[in-house]
Amino acid sequence: MMTASSNPFLNGVFKAQHNEATLSDLSVTGVIPPELNGRFVRNGPNPQFIWSDNYHMYSGDGMLHTLSLRNGKAGYMNCYIRTPRFLCEREQGRAVFPGMRDIALVEAEFENVPSFTANTNVIEHAGRMLALNEGSPPFAIMDAAKGDAVPDRFGGIIRQTFTAHPKLSPKSGELYGFSYITPDGLVDYSVLDSSGRARLITSFRPPYAALMHDFAMTQNYAVFPVYPLTWSMERVQRGEPIFQWEPELGSYYYVLNRLSGEIVKIFRDDAILGMHVVNAYEKRGRIVLDMVLMDDIPADAQAFADDSISYLNTLNRISLNLENGVLLRDRLSDLNVEFPRIDERWTTEPYRYAYLASTLNPHLPGFIFDSISRYDHLWGRMETFRPDEAVLFGEPVFVPVGAQEGNGYLLSYGYDQNKDTSDLWIFNAMALMQGPVARVHIPHRVPYGFHGNWFDDSSSR
Ligand SMILES: [Fe+2]
Numbered sequence: 001m002m003t004a005s006s007n008p009f010l011n012g013v014f015k016a017q018h019n020e021a022t023l024s025d026l027s028v029t030g031v032i033p034p035e036l037n038g039r040f041v042r043n044g045p046n047p048q049f050i051w052s053d054n055y056h057m058y059s060g061d062g063m064l065h066t067l068s069l070r071n072g073k074a075g076y077m078n079c080y081i082r083t084p085r086f087l088c089e090r091e092q093g094r095a096v097f098p099g100m101r102d103i104a105l106v107e108a109e110f111e112n113v114p115s116f117t118a119n120t121n122v123i124e125h126a127g128r129m130l131a132l133n134e135g136s137p138p139f140a141i142m143d144a145a146k147g148d149a150v151p152d153r154f155g156g157i158i159r160q161t162f163t164a165h166p167k168l169s170p171k172s173g174e175l176y177g178f179s180y181i182t183p184d185g186l187v188d189y190s191v192l193d194s195s196g197r198a199r200l201i202t203s204f205r206p207p208y209a210a211l212m213h214d215f216a217m218t219q220n221y222a223v224f225p226v227y228p229l230t231w232s233m234e235r236v237q238r239g240e241p242i243f244q245w246e247p248e249l250g251s252y253y254y255v256l257n258r259l260s261g262e263i264v265k266i267f268r269d270d271a272i273l274g275m276h277v278v279n280a281y282e283k284r285g286r287i288v289l290d291m292v293l294m295d296d297i298p299a300d301a302q303a304f305a306d307d308s309i310s311y312l313n314t315l316n317r318i319s320l321n322l323e324n325g326v327l328l329r330d331r332l333s334d335l336n337v338e339f340p341r342i343d344e345r346w347t348t349e350p351y352r353y354a355y356l357a358s359t360l361n362p363h364l365p366g367f368i369f370d371s372i373s374r375y376d377h378l379w380g381r382m383e384t385f386r387p388d389e390a391v392l393f394g395e396p397v398f399v400p401v402g403a404q405e406g407n408g409y410l411l412s413y414g415y416d417q418n419k420d421t422s423d424l425w426i427f428n429a430m431a432l433m434q435g436p437v438a439r440v441h442i443p444h445r446v447p448y449g450f451h452g453n454w455f456d457d458s459s460s461r
Pocket of ligand 1: 120164165213275276450451
């Protein structure tokens with residue numbers, strides 16, 4: 001039986017931050033690079049109220065943590081994303097909506113309040129800031145300082161939900177994405193042009209209802225990994241967990257023509273599980289697809305039953321041969337990693353560097369990261385920086401400086417377990433092993449979260 005004190009998502013680095021703060025002129029160790037003028041905004045689950053001790057982090061309210069850097073100075077603010085669910089529970093002063101693991105009916109009085117959360121990613125496109133969660137429609141953030149948010153269904157294109165991992169075409173400014181939680185079980189594949197006008201490209205039926213957290217894009221193709229972590233509302237209605245690991249179903253990769261949506265080829269693989277795509281590109285009739293994968297999941301694994309679908313997560317390269325249909329898969333490193341990022345100007349292109357949160361301490365669970373790593377595809381080498389202090393890192397976001405791939409900085413929130421405070425760690429991405437060039441000290445805890453992005457002041461977006 002889970003208790004509040006034994007649930008990892010309610011303690012330590014996951015413990016919710018209820019204080020919404022606005023802080024200026026933060027103290028800094030080192031020197032903030034003068035090229036960094038903008039905002040690092042990160043989303044993550046931060047439950048306002050807990051329905052039960054059985055809480056899972058996927059269910060928490062979204063919170064935006066914004067670290068502003070300007071002329072070598074740093075400020076910080078955090079705010080809840082004010083979805084209808086959040087506002088309803090705030091008004092009631094208690095949890096109204098059950099979490100992912102709690103099978104319970106919402107009280108009749110609140111049946112018409114959408115239970116969506118917006119806790120996974122935050123992006124800007126066509127002048128809009130969007131908070132994303134794959135089980136919800138996008139939420140447009142109307143005021144980043146107050147967290148005011150309204151659902152944005154892209155002019156009706158979004159039927160129900162939208163991925164937290166859309167892909168921006170660096171050349172065209174188009175944003176490609178998909179929805180897999182739909183009324184008829186189809187996957188809707190769609191695109192927004194650079195001005196934000198949305199178009200449904202196609203809908204296709206996956207082999208089974210899988211958790212589809214991410215997808216990949218190359219210059220000519222969209223690739224949808226389908227892994228046998230299935231979801232089922234019928235199971236929920238029977239009082240069973242929504243997710244189930246069903247390895248006998250095997251894994252698939254649906255390759256679609258990126259522009260027309262026509263299914264070009266379907267590849268089959270053994271049962272594996274991956275949450276995040278690193279990058280993908282085309283090379284001599286093949287698609288090279290880099291992903292973080294779990295390829296050693298026991299056949300009898302109980303998804304989410306032990307707070308973990310997280311066995312060993314490693315960096316992998318998958319080759320999909322479009323001519324002969326052969327799939328090859330190679331583990332590139334045995335290091336436990338997650339939250340991959342790249343220099344996103346190289347999205348859909350052959351690229352050299354991947355940046356990852358990583359775990360050196362073998363005693364930590366696989367979803368806790370004590371270090372930051374960079375993988376160099378040219379030399380096939382992983383380099384890892386781990387500080388002497390007990391710091392737990394989140395996703396490293398790359399900020400480009402200059403035209404060359406990989407020239408720039410890595411930003412990541414690091415939580416100090418002893419002080420219960422967080423720093424923004426800033427690394428020179430070309431000199432990761434030299435340690436941070438600056439640490440911005442935030443006098444409160446920034447809990448573990450999911451994804452963020454850098455919004456540069458000079459950007460026209
Ligand atoms: Fe994600």
